[in-house]
Amino acid sequence: MLLPFCIFWSSMDYMSFVHLHVHSHFSLLEGLPKIDELVRAAKKMNMKALALTDYGSLYGAIEFYKSARRAGIKPIIGLEAYILVGENTYHLILLAENEIGYKNLLKLSSLGHLENFGPNSARELVPRLTKEWLKTYHEGLIALSGCLEGEIPQLIYKQENYTKAKSAALDYAQIFGLDHFYLELQDHPDLPGQIEVNNGLIKMAEETGLPMVVTRDVHYLSFDDREAQDILTCIKSGRTINEPGRPSFVSVNRSLNSQEDIGSRFRHVASALENTVKIADRCNLELKLGKWHFPPVEIPEGKTANQILEENARVGLKELFKEVTPAIEERMNYELGVITKKGYAPYFLAVADYVKWSREHDIVITTRGSAAGSLVSYLLGIIDVNPLYFLLPFERFLNPHRPSPPDIDVDFADNRRDDVIAYVTQKYGADKVAQIITFGTMAARAAVRDTGRALGYS
Incomplete structure (x- = not known):
């Protein structure tokens, strides 16, 4: 039997901060920690709630939900979405506040993969969402403005257009609601542009009344893992560690740090810390797992x-x-x-x-x-x-x-498989048919080979 969350958690337990921007290894070749490792680390730090926001997908959502519940940690399901605005693709964090929000996350993720899968700013193929879709499927979702790849941070830092950035923020607030959109201050002082963006967002919050949150863009558990994560991104891009001009975050701490550590650097914006707790309090997703839903087969009237x-x-x-x-x-x-x-x-x-x-x-x-x-x-x-x-x-x-x-x-038969898929899709509906993904991991030899290549060995 699943017990209500209120038995386990109260706001005083959060120690004033909850991680709301976290990647696992389901952020393929970007995030390092496996789900169980992530949850164990959070448990060791006495975290009572944690979000999972992998890039563009919900691959790890169910595993994370189950693992966090078993550990006594409140799971917050989300994703880091890719938003297509004109010819540019920006990042945006979406968190499921309730079952309606979770279903909207599923819908948005499916739309991005099926109807708008295309290149992002780095020319990688990703599931892109549109603001029109966000307007349609925003209910039950809480949005954060994202990392430096978000639309608002990009306008502040790269384009130096604060006025346009503020307009974009108000646009998102109108889509999600004033109490469902947050300006995201990130705990990455070593990342070029982050301090300028944080200062711009604080100014924007003062001028517009939009709420703020503090996050860290977590990609691994310990700062000691940064080099391994850097190699992982090289494997993904096909580049080597020492290649000139290669994007690298090896000097930026993107580990899962403690509540006390992150809180010590943001005392000047205490409300942004408190808002992480308030969001965690509001996100109360109860998934009904283990019940099977079969497609409606043709049954004559009066029969079962x-x-x-x-x-x-x-x-x-x-x-x-x-x-x-x-x-x-x-x-x-x-x-x-x-x-x-x-x-x-x-x-x-x-x-x-x-x-x-x-x-x-x-x-x-x-x-x-x-x-x-x-x-x-x-x-x-x-x-x-x-x-x-x-x-x-x-x-x-x-x-x-x-x-x-x-x-x-x-x-x-391989040459007729698509015909069968087309038949069941036409019979039961495209929303009732899915091709189930499987994930492979590198065997030891492949891992050594790819790591060596990333390090520059042939």
């Missing part, structure tokens, strides 16, 4: 998915077995009982449908893995192997005492 599953299984029973023995009937009924009790009937019907469609359209397919142990899968035409003949156990595929769902692996 469970009934259709049994009917289709019995049709297959007559077609595939000359003689239906009591043992076969018992096995089918047992499997149907487990499947329907767990609510997986729509899943089996959906898989059977696209497998049938594939065969009807001469697409070579094969089903592999533990699904071969399911008689119901055989009766529906999902697999070609009779599990009873080979004495394959159903429980290897779907155990009534195990909470994990069934996993039916279907392989399609």
Whole structure:
């Protein structure tokens, strides 16, 4: 059972500061810490809340949410968005205040990846958002003005146009609301331009009444990790450590520092520290995990998915077995009982449908893995192997005492895979179909090779 956050946290516990701008290794080849390492470090520093704001994506959101909750740390889900303004791309921090905000983060992230994936200012391909999308999906989100790559800092420092920067800040405040947009002072005094930007933002806050927050653009846990993180960025860019003109932050402390440390440098803007706590207090996202949502399959009026599953299984029973023995009937009924009790009937019907469609359209397919142990899968035409003949156990595929769902692996001919994806997308809707990402890590040999290349060894 999940206990309410108020049992664990009160504002006095935050020690006057909460990190709201933090990257993990899901900021690919930019952030260094793994999720569990990040959470352990925060726990060691007695942090009671922490945000995750990886670049352009929510890859680590669920893992972070679970890990932080287990550690007694309040998770704040966010991302560092890329905002396309004219021909320029700027950074903006978005934090989910509640479930509505989280869903809007999901929507915005998807829009950026699917409809506006293009080059940023460094010519890297990134998921870019527009201000029009922010206007549509701003509810439940808290925005921070971002690092030096944000629109407002860029206007202050690079373009030296304070008036235009103030106008941009008021524009964001209008989009998100005066109490949902914050000017972001960053704790990077060694970064060229940061002090000038911070001073400009403080002046702007005094003139406009916009609230401020203090952040550190965390990319690793300890300052000792800075060289490793620098090598990581070289691997990403294909450049070497000693290459002239290469962007480097190796002299800038972007570690996860303590509340006391960061607070000691911003006593002159105490409200900006306090606002990090207030934001953490306001961000109360409760994710309902573990419940499965299957696409709506076609069910005749007056019928249920469970009934259709049994009917289709019995049709297959007559077609595939000359003689239906009591043992076969018992096995089918047992499997149907487990499947329907767990609510997986729509899943089996959906898989059977696209497998049938594939065969009807001469697409070579094969089903592999533990699904071969399911008689119901055989009766529906999902697999070609009779599990009873080979004495394959159903429980290897779907155990009534195990909470994990069934996993039916279907392989399609490479040259027709897109046809199957197009079919299920058209049938269930583009918002119901996704290609699931997997993340690989460098093996030892590859890590040594790429590190050596970044250090200038061939």
